[in-house]
Amino acid sequence: MLEILQYGFMQRALAAGIMIAIICSTIGTFIVLKRLSMIGDGLAHIALGGIALGLFFKVYPVIAALIFSVVSALGINSLRKAKIYGDVAIAIFFSAGLALAVVLLSLAKGFNVDLFSYLFGSILTVNETDLKMVLGLGILTVGAVILFYKELVYLTFDEESAKVSGIPSDILNNALVVLTAITVVASIKIVGILLVSSLLVVPAATSLQISKNFKETILFSIVLSILSVAVGLISSYYFNIATGGAIVLVSIIFFAAILLYKNWRLR
């Protein structure tokens, strides 16, 4: 079975996939508990605007998407602070990004297959540049979470008390959405814009069913996420199916199985 790991494209796919699994589930745990599950989907569609812009002006689309999503993430946060409901703030930026993408697409009379690969992901075509980008952004994200772990946990659990104890809540809230934006952009190549938010939300939601404390939640979520990527990737190779979809379906199966097990045990 392991002969597939001899292929260079498969090694790159697995390395990139595991890194994405780690950052998505870590950031996802905070996002889900902050009731911001939809922000991943929102930022991914905003990133599409950035990608369209990049393709239109012929610059590396991922860089354009990154700048676009990070700025929008900060915009979403300032709208939230201005007492606009979180989901409305996300919806506004979501619409703006998607609208921009559609307009640019019509101007360019449709792009080539490139756009298609961003929409649905193409983990098997991850090249050296993509892999370096994913690993770089991944290390940055994991490092930031490790450095500010205790403050982020406090802020997620009880924002008001965290403020009273002198934790710089505005800075850290902004940092969290910026990290989310980075995570989303880094993941686009792996599962595609349409499925990015699943990787953020599903493993964390699964882990929440069985964890006793915060640390456990993040660790279980990472394990589930890596398993989903590995099983999804390998089965997509053998059954010749779309990898992004396979990864997400595997993670959904984990979710359903654990939910069923939990309900069965409680009875």
Added chain:
Amino acid sequence: MGEKIIEMENINFELDGISILEDINLAIERGEFLGIIGPNGSGKTTLLKIMLGLIKPKTGTIKLFGEHIHHFKDWHRIGYVPQHAINFDANFPVSVFEVVSMGRFSKKGLLRRLGRKDLQIIEEALEIVGMKEYKNKRMGELSGGQQQRVFIARALASEPELLILDEPTAGVDVRVQKEFYDFLEKLNKERKITLVLVTHDIGTVTSRVGKLACMNKRLFPECHPEEFFAGIPVEGMKLVHHLHGE
């Protein structure tokens, strides 16, 4: 005269043009145990939030430990126990130990991990509130009263000189309330912690705190709540009053 720990002068606050707090003046000295009592919507929680810098008043000045609130940095000297019985998410995956350890964060500062001394203080705080054997339990598995004790342990873990409690006995039965006030009295007398407690519950608090102030948009120091609120038709308060009057 003792050292003044909190000084609030001429505080006014309004929300969407409706006046919430009017001309509040309050000074709390070290070692005091002050109870502030008032019906729901009388501005008690708002007053605490202004005291803690969570919201800015329309007018007025606040000093904490003699320092203007804008310049105040020693937040670990203040322990805050928010009104948790209402807004605590029972599904949040956090253990008792993790919650109490949050109390150490303000003292450690950014980028510093908890050391052996911190762990010892966390254990001590758990011991004081009698929750040591629950330290690995998930918060959501505890009763309301137990959760409240964990939040107090968290506040104690920062080794505060001042403890501010918002409706600490909400949702807790009368017997546990009595124990709870015994416990606060001990903190006040033995550990010399200054206490400020806000509640809508006329019953027990009246006899247990050192000083009592009544609140209804304005603050009335050293009042008699039974007389003060006699004419005010507030369902919540009367109900509680009856329960304790038995």
